[in-house]
Amino acid sequence: MQQSILQHELVIRLGFFLGVLALVALAEQIAPRRALSISRLRRWTSNLAIVFLNSALVRVLFPMAAAGFAGLAGARGWGLFNNTVLPFWVVFFTSVVLLDLAIYLQHVMFHAVPALWRLHRMHHADLDFDVTTGARFHPIEIVLSMLVKFAVIAALGTPAVAVVVFEVLLNATAMFNHGNLRLPLALDRVLRIFVVTPDMHRVHHSVEDHETNSNFGFNLAIWDRLLGTYRDQPDEGHERMLIGIRDYREPKFVTDLLGMLALPFIGRVTGYAINRRTWKGDT
Numbered sequence: 001m002q003q004s005i006l007q008h009e010l011v012i013r014l015g016f017f018l019g020v021l022a023l024v025a026l027a028e029q030i031a032p033r034r035a036l037s038i039s040r041l042r043r044w045t046s047n048l049a050i051v052f053l054n055s056a057l058v059r060v061l062f063p064m065a066a067a068g069f070a071g072l073a074g075a076r077g078w079g080l081f082n083n084t085v086l087p088f089w090v091v092f093f094t095s096v097v098l099l100d101l102a103i104y105l106q107h108v109m110f111h112a113v114p115a116l117w118r119l120h121r122m123h124h125a126d127l128d129f130d131v132t133t134g135a136r137f138h139p140i141e142i143v144l145s146m147l148v149k150f151a152v153i154a155a156l157g158t159p160a161v162a163v164v165v166f167e168v169l170l171n172a173t174a175m176f177n178h179g180n181l182r183l184p185l186a187l188d189r190v191l192r193i194f195v196v197t198p199d200m201h202r203v204h205h206s207v208e209d210h211e212t213n214s215n216f217g218f219n220l221a222i223w224d225r226l227l228g229t230y231r232d233q234p235d236e237g238h239e240r241m242l243i244g245i246r247d248y249r250e251p252k253f254v255t256d257l258l259g260m261l262a263l264p265f266i267g268r269v270t271g272y273a274i275n276r277r278t279w280k281g282d283t
């Protein structure tokens with residue numbers, strides 16, 4: 001089982017990506033939560049181009065990939081789990097949960113540090129919130145997160161198969177929780193006890209800073225609840241809330257590919273990060 005997951009990693013990843021993308025996109029057509037403000041063709045062309053670019057970049061820079069690195073850590077005896085005698089299923093589940101915690105903490109860090117926020121704000125600058133927003137990250141943020149992931153893998157000694165399962169799961173849940181989906185409210189309430197739902201993550205894409213600085217989780221909902229960053233709903237409601245970043249609303253910069261790639265390099269460095277606001281009306 002483990003061997004075949006590792007051997008077919010690329011096919012599994014691509015299959016899940018395309019499958020979940022198609023499913024969520026279809027569900028968005030059937031039950032959309034909000035009306036989109038920009039043409040889907042224009043946004044999707046850029047958002048999917050970024051996915052393609054990032055995948056190629058990661059292949060070139062990290063041919064070993066995270067799972068390969070976990071295999072190396074295993075062979076060299078690096079990290080906690082490679083130096084303990086625990087049942088495999090305990091190591092597997094603990095690894096997946098701790099990798100998720102690491103991604104949550106990394107996400108908070110990308111909001112807190114002004115230079116990192118510059119990179120991450122490309123994700124937030126999308127004027128609409130749909131399945132492709134979930135895969136839209138600046139290439140430099142992708143490279144930095146790979147390095148963080150390598151460090152976490154080396155420290156924890158996570159098995160390669162746990163890394164693959166975690167990455168596929170994260171990719172799928174990120175697309176789901178960015179979906180422009182109208183889930184029945186009762187279902188949303190039950191689901192969000194365990195996982196991050198679209199209504200929960202949409203709060204994080206609000207232009208309002210107290211809302212942006214909440215719901216940092218991408219997968220398990222527990223981290224926001226446990227660490228005090230959980231916010232139930234947006235003040236304005238899901239249909240009326242403004243999505244994106246307050247000062248960057250020009251489609252040329254936030255919707256078109258070249259503008260999106262340039263976005264980290266424009267504006268002042270202290271423009272926005274946790275606890276720093278520059279727009280008028282702040283007190």
Ligand SMILES: [Zn+2]
Nearest residue numbers: 107111120204
């Ligand atoms: Zn964010």
Ligand SMILES: [Zn+2]
Nearest residue numbers: 123178201205
């Ligand atoms: Zn997001």
